[in-house]
Every structure is written in C-alpha cells, then in structure tokens.
Amino acid sequence: xxxxxxxxxxxxxxxxxxxxxxxxxxxxxxxxxxxxxxxxxxxxxxxxxxxxxxxxxxxxxxxxxxxxxxxxxxxxxxxxxxxxxxxxxxxxxxxxxxxxxxxxxxxxxxxxxxxxxxxxxxxxxxxxxxxxxxxxxxxxxxxxxxxxxxxxxxxxxxxxxxxxxxxxxxxxxxxxxxxxxxxxxxxxxxxxxxxxxxxxxxxxxxxxxxxxxxxxxxxxxxxxxxxxxxxxxxxxxxxxxxxxxxxxxxxxxxxxxxxxxxxxxxxxxxxxxxxxxxxxxxxxxxxxxxxxxxxxxxxxxxxxxxxxxxxxxxxxxxxxxxxxxxxxxxxxxxxxxxxxxxxxxxxxxxxxxxxxxxxxxxxxxxxxxxxxxxxxxxxxxxx
Amino acid sequence: xxxxxxxxxxxxxxxxxxxxxxxxxxxxxxxxxxxxxxxxxxxxxxxxxxxxxxxxxxxxxxxxxxxxxxxxxxxxxxxxxxxxxxxxxxxxxxxxxxxxxxxxxxxxxxxxxxxxxxxxxxxxxxxxxxxxxxxxxxxxxxxxxxxxxxxxxxxxxxxxxxxxxxxxxxxxxxxxxxxxxxxxxxxxxxxxxxxxxxxxxxxxxxxxxxxxxxxxxxxxxxxxxxxxxxxxxxxxxxxxxxxxxxxxxxxxxxxxxxxxxxxxxxxxxxxxxxxxxxxxxxxxxxxxxxxxxxxxxxxxxxxxxxxxxxxxxxxxxxxxxxxxxxxxxxxxxxxxxxxxxxxxxxxxxxxxxxxxxxxxxxxxxxxxxxxxxxxxxxxxxxx
Numbered sequence: 001x002x003x004x005x006x007x008x009x010x011x012x013x014x015x016x017x018x019x020x021x022x023x024x025x026x027x028x029x030x031x032x033x034x035x036x037x038x039x040x041x042x043x044x045x046x047x048x049x050x051x052x053x054x055x056x057x058x059x060x061x062x063x064x065x066x067x068x069x070x071x072x073x074x075x076x077x078x079x080x081x082x083x084x085x086x087x088x089x090x091x092x093x094x095x096x097x098x099x100x101x102x103x104x105x106x107x108x109x110x111x112x113x114x115x116x117x118x119x120x121x122x123x124x125x126x127x128x129x130x131x132x133x134x135x136x137x138x139x140x141x142x143x144x145x146x147x148x149x150x151x152x153x154x155x156x157x158x159x160x161x162x163x164x165x166x167x168x169x170x171x172x173x174x175x176x177x178x179x180x181x182x183x184x185x186x187x188x189x190x191x192x193x194x195x196x197x198x199x200x201x202x203x204x205x206x207x208x209x210x211x212x213x214x215x216x217x218x219x220x221x222x223x224x225x226x227x228x229x230x231x232x233x234x235x236x237x238x239x240x241x242x243x244x245x246x247x248x249x250x251x252x253x254x255x256x257x258x259x260x261x262x263x264x265x266x267x268x269x270x271x272x273x274x275x276x277x278x279x280x281x282x283x284x285x286x287x288x289x290x291x292x293x294x295x296x297x298x299x300x301x302x303x304x305x306x307x308x309x310x311x312x313x314x315x316x317x318x319x320x321x322x323x324x325x326x327x328x329x330x331x332x333x334x335x336x337x338x339x340x341x342x343x344x345x346x347x348x349x350x351x352x353x354x355x356x357x358x359x360x361x362x363x364x365x366x367x368x369x370x371x372x373x374x375x376x377x378x379x380x381x382x383x
Numbered sequence: 384x385x386x387x388x389x390x391x392x393x394x395x396x397x398x399x400x401x402x403x404x405x406x407x408x409x410x411x412x413x414x415x416x417x418x419x420x421x422x423x424x425x426x427x428x429x430x431x432x433x434x435x436x437x438x439x440x441x442x443x444x445x446x447x448x449x450x451x452x453x454x455x456x457x458x459x460x461x462x463x464x465x466x467x468x469x470x471x472x473x474x475x476x477x478x479x480x481x482x483x484x485x486x487x488x489x490x491x492x493x494x495x496x497x498x499x500x501x502x503x504x505x506x507x508x509x510x511x512x513x514x515x516x517x518x519x520x521x522x523x524x525x526x527x528x529x530x531x532x533x534x535x536x537x538x539x540x541x542x543x544x545x546x547x548x549x550x551x552x553x554x555x556x557x558x559x560x561x562x563x564x565x566x567x568x569x570x571x572x573x574x575x576x577x578x579x580x581x582x583x584x585x586x587x588x589x590x591x592x593x594x595x596x597x598x599x600x601x602x603x604x605x606x607x608x609x610x611x612x613x614x615x616x617x618x619x620x621x622x623x624x625x626x627x628x629x630x631x632x633x634x635x636x637x638x639x640x641x642x643x644x645x646x647x648x649x650x651x652x653x654x655x656x657x658x659x660x661x662x663x664x665x666x667x668x669x670x671x672x673x674x675x676x677x678x679x680x681x682x683x684x685x686x687x688x689x690x691x692x693x694x695x696x697x698x699x700x701x702x703x704x705x706x707x708x709x710x711x712x713x714x715x716x717x718x719x720x721x722x723x724x725x726x727x728x729x730x731x732x733x734x735x736x737x738x739x740x741x742x743x744x745x746x747x748x749x750x751x752x753x754x755x756x757x758x759x760x761x762x763x764x765x766x
Binding site for chain 2: 027028029030124127128130185186187188189191192193195196198199200202203204205221224225228229231232235236237240241243244245246253255256257260261263264267268284288291292294323
C-alpha cells in the first residue's frame, strides 16, 4: 500500500460503468440484450477529442490499468509502470481509457453477471466472446466518450490482438497501433496449453458444468492448475532459473511428494491467490478468445491481405525470451505490414523475463514506448 | 500387428523376472526387503561377457525395448527402430539388456506390487526411488547376468540420466556411455511442469491420497492431464504445427467449449489411452526421480569434478528442437566432460520433432548411433 501516492502516479482513481441498453450480436451468432462496460480514464480529453488512447488488457487483466483505488490498495493498476504523468503513456498529454472486456469478471457483463432474461447468473451460458466482439463493444464505448478516432490503441499479448483487430476492422478510427508481445494467431502448441488449462477446470468436480455458484463452490483445484500452467508459459526458463533455480524450500531433501523446491511453492502460492480473484468460466472464455483469434482466416490465410486496409502506423514489440509469443510471431505481423506497404516500427527487446516482460519496467522497452507515444502526443496537438 | 515378423526384428521375445531376495537401501534412507526386476535380453552374451549393452528407459518406458511379445502385438518394443539384427544396436553382435526400473508398473516391484510386509499393494507407501537407486539395482541385475563390465550403457531422456549416473558411480563397469536428449539436472521450468502434473494427479478426487486401488478406481482425469501436459513438452511447437496446425475437428467453428481443433482431440485421445496402461503413483515417482537427479550436488555443483572419475568414453546426442532438454543442456554435459579431459563425441541432430526425436527413426541420428555402436561391437571382440 502506498504511504503517499507517488508524484508520477495518476493518483486515486475510480471506475465508471457504461450501461449499454441496446443489444450486441456476437460472432457466434448469439447476442446479449444489454450489457455493462466498466472502465477507467486517466488524463483529460482535449477539446477536439484527438488525444485518446485505448489500452486493451490481456487474459486476466481488467480496467484498472493505473493508479490506486484507495490508499489501502496494495498495488497500483496493472500497467502503472507505463501510464501516468510524465510516464511512457503520458497522462499530462493523453487521455487514457481502459475497460474490462465483455465476458470479464471485474465489472463488465460476463459469466458472473445476472442474466436479465432469467434473473440468474449467466455462468457457463454466457456466450463465447471473440477479439472482434471486444473491438465492437469498445467502439460502443468510444462512441459514448465521443472519441471518433483514437490517437492510439495499445495492447500486450491478448491485448495486442485487440489492438491489431482495431487497426484491421476500423482503419479510420485509430492513428497508431501498438502491438506488444502478440501473435497473429495461436500456434497448435498455444492451443494445446489452453486445452490442458480448460480440461483442468472442467474436470474439477467443483466445476459442476460451470454452475459452481449454484453449488456454492468454486473449482479451486482446476482453476489453480490452469494458473500454474499459465505461469510457466509466462516466464522464461532462464527467468525461473534466476528466480528459483533448484533451491530447496527446506534445508534438506525430503524424498516425499510434498513441496520440495522453491519453484513448486511459488506456483502453489500463485495459483491459490488467483482462484480467489478470478472466475473460472471467465478464464475458459478468455482462453477461447485467444484460440479463435485468427483475422487472416477471412483472407485465405494471407496476413498481408488482412492488413491491407490498415491506415494506422504501427509499433510492434517483442521480447527475446518470450516463448509463448516469440519474436518470430511478431515478425509475421511486421512482415505482413511491410508486404502491404504499411509504416511499421519494430523493436525486439533483449529481456530474460519471458512473455511477462510486456508488463515489466524494462528500461529499453519503456523508453521505446515513451519515445513513440511522445510523437503520438505531439501529433494530437495538430490533428 | 505384424503379419510376419520383419527380418531385422529381434522377433518374438518374452521377459524374465529376477527376484532379488536381499534388501536394497535407497537414497531416501528407506529400504525394500526384496524386489523383482523384469527384463528382456536380445542377442547372445559372448564367452567373455564383453558384449553386453544396457538400455535404460525413460519416464513411461519399460523393459520391452524391441521385438514382439506375440503375433498379436500391435507395436514392437519402444526402441525397436534401433535394436535388432543389423540395426544400430546390432543384436547379431551385442547382447542387449533392458529392464523395467524399480518403482515401475510393468513387472518390476513398484507401487502396484504387493508389499510383503502388509500383504497389500504398496500404493503411495512405495518409497521414492532415485536415478542412483536405479543404477544400484541395475548393478544387481548385471551381477546376476555375470556382466562385470557393460560394453555400453545407453539411454535417452531420463534413461540418459541413468547412463550418466552409471559412468559416474561405477566407472569400471562400463566402457562406453550414450547420453541422449538428457540434462545434468532439471531446470526450474522442468520441475515446474512436473509439479503441475503431480498436482493434477493428486487433486483428482479419485486419487484418494494414492490409495485409489482400495477404492476400486484410478485418477483418470489427473493422470490424463499429466500426460496431456507431458505430450506438449515432448513435441516441438513446429512439430505440433506441422501435424495439426489450427485444423478444425469439424468443418466450422462451434463457439463452444467442446473440442474445436484437431490438437485438442489428439491430446484427449493420448491421455485417455495412457491412463489405461500406466499407474498414477508410478508416474509421480518417475517425475520425482527426474526432479532429484543432480549428480553435481555432491560435488559443490561442479559438473566437471562430478565426471572426473569417469572412465567410459561418451557419445552425447541432442536434438535442435528439443525444448524439454535443449542442446544447451547437452552442452553442459559435453563441456564438463571436456573440462575433465574425457573423450567425448557430440552430435546435435537437426530435427523438428522436439524431445520425442530420441525415440524416432531419424536417419542421421540412427546412423550416428550405429557407427558408434559398430566401433563398440568391434572392441568387444578384442576385450
């Protein structure tokens, strides 16, 4: 908890909820009659609404990207390292918007919300939402905020996929797109890891086919396993080695099946804290959104054709030790943009932290985002 | 099933069980009063017992390394591609021995065996067995077979660790060691994957703290999850991509939580077939043996000092796309052997199959093993 709010923090913030009272039809063909989107904003929208930046969150993220909800809050928002006055995404110059995605569990309508048609929680009956559906719902939020064109749409990992989808689907509604630690679609291995996570959740007897709330329980074991596995894929072998090595939890080997090495203890802790703050049906939904993301499938698997209509200029960033979405996956995006004659800046950051590097305070990474966003901010004053 | 036995097969084989009626004390300090070791042999031991080769199996392997148990058997032994008359490990010249390791579930004493002291299955009370314990028990088998010195000890993955341990612990009892797709110890990431697998098994309600047999059940979900996860780590991203890509199981996307992509269907099939043929407590034990393997820990983490007493000449092999035990891990072994002034041959095989490559018929790989083993066989005639 912060004793005092740091000077470069956006400070105390509170979210706003937009209730959308018109239906949204999803890619699956199903629709929601109405829905809530919870969001936060930092900085001030300028007079001609040209300085707005949308931050898209990843799998387990939410709308709380920067600042503190209270003086008691332990940690600031999830990308506080990059968002604030004078920071890379400078809230003295930019109006930053971050929302919890549809299907989430932090305030936007999702599996834990009440279905107005039944008066009961949606649970597993909540429709599957795709990256394109998210972008459509984010357009509704942009319209509500009178933002005709984002100065930039920014995201890492699954958030980078949303940013990319924005540039493809709404070419006139953003001037810049920042696609960080992402991929143009999941590989078979990526899908395989997601499937193991889903199987873990669904095979937990406390899952009850997704109706666990009705049974006054949550599938702790399954969701915990999914999170443990996720954690392995978020970190590099090297980062895990540096952090834990083969250090024993106790002084001597026990030759038993309890926790022996520090890494085991860390994973157990991570999983047990996660299950208290995240919803299992939402986790399933988010992994499905990842699996389904494949904008090139509408273009005969031709990624260059897929990005042909993009008008935004791009910054693509990858991290050397990221094996979830490796630099090679970013190269696919960059190559497609170049083939299509687009303006693209690409940075491959030396980092040993693995996929999680995109959330971290790595000087070269943050400097590149800052330099790029500074140019975006200057443009805002003239556009 | 073979219509006819191929000419280069060792043919129909049957295992032999050695009952050892003297106790073995394990690294954990616990002991077994007596135990069985089931093994197969192929080829003939020569007059001076100089042509014997020990094949050590990996996590889910067993004593059935080559040939067929019957004309009805669907597949030959697990390394039939390399063992047989005229093959890389030439049974016309060499006497090949392969056993199911202590703690296994295919005939050697392990968790599914009856504890003579209680008259009940050992189950989770079976002591944890380490790589060094395996080597000790393999020495007992060697003595029984009157093999004073192996021409070679050969193994891949966890089998390679046993081969390495033989060379370290019994320098006079082998002339050559083949360490394939192995590592001198597990990384934090390797341990983390094992811990997720173990957690999956132990949190299955059908596990019953390991006493699932008494409850007439098996922890299918947990063991299946462990196997699914294992499979991901055995294959490279590229191999999975080539085999499955993002192919849908059905023609169209369902936008549901059932199997959508071929890779999901493959993993489910693999896991459901595995649970019928492998014991969960044994799986736990094998992963622990992997975790604990770290021969250098007795030598102040100095691997060169660890291998200083080795007398065997070594062939170390790695595979480019193996990310479970990457070539870098084999380099550690090679560097240590070189630092210690040992004779070592190293081959890094271009292969896209990932860790599983060590079991496959990759021409360059099999050729290298064959050339090396040919030299071993020639030496046998003069030693």
